[in-house]
Amino acid sequence: MAERHRALTAEQRLAERQRDQARLRRARLQRELAGPLWHRMTRLVPVLFVRQGTLVCRVLTAPTEKILGALRLDVVFTLDTAMRIAHGVGCFSGGDLHAYTTSADLPERLAAAGLISSTPCPDTTLVRPWPGPPRLLLAVVEELPPSRAIRGAFRAVEADRLRRELLGAVGPRADLFALLEHLERRE
DSSP: OOOOOOOOOHHHHHHHHHHHHHHHHHHHHHHHHHTHHHHHHHTSOOOOGGGSSEEEEEEBOSOHHHHHHHHTTTEEEOHHHHHHHHHSOOSOSSOOEEEEESOTTHHHHHHHTTSBOSSOOSOOOSSOSSOOOOEEEEEEOSSOOOEEEETTTEEEEOHHHHHHHHHHHHOSOHHHHHHHHHHHHHO
8 A cells, every 4th residue: 555645834845944944054155165176176076986986984993003004105194194294283083094096905914913803894984974983995906196206215195196085985074175275275
């Protein structure tokens, strides 16, 4: 038997309309406050890190610096990790490491060395609003994205790609985009 849908009451329609109007006001205010930055940001086509290649997620079991040292020859860092290595400041609060690699056996080698867990982490949420253990989010791709050398031995995605991936990860956040542009201008 077909399910019957009730029409919304006047109060429910009014509540939906007020919610939608508040959302539009917030979006308009963001655009006005961001000014020319908003237009630069919205011209970019986002890149979704989690959709590149095969995503591998493991919990870190060693200090971050030790894992960064073990990864530096095999990966190209991106997102928050690239920002923290290049500028000393990141956007995300989780402490996760984000990188690209072409080596499918890299997670097993790191697990054998005791740097990451041997079992995959079921939580592959890129930006977590809840606390959790720091993770290694590794995109195994056929070809590494174009990269630049940072702090000598590390490689990170190029600045344009970092902007595009930041937009793909957090959406049109003018505050984070402005932080990235400010840090890159400072170099």
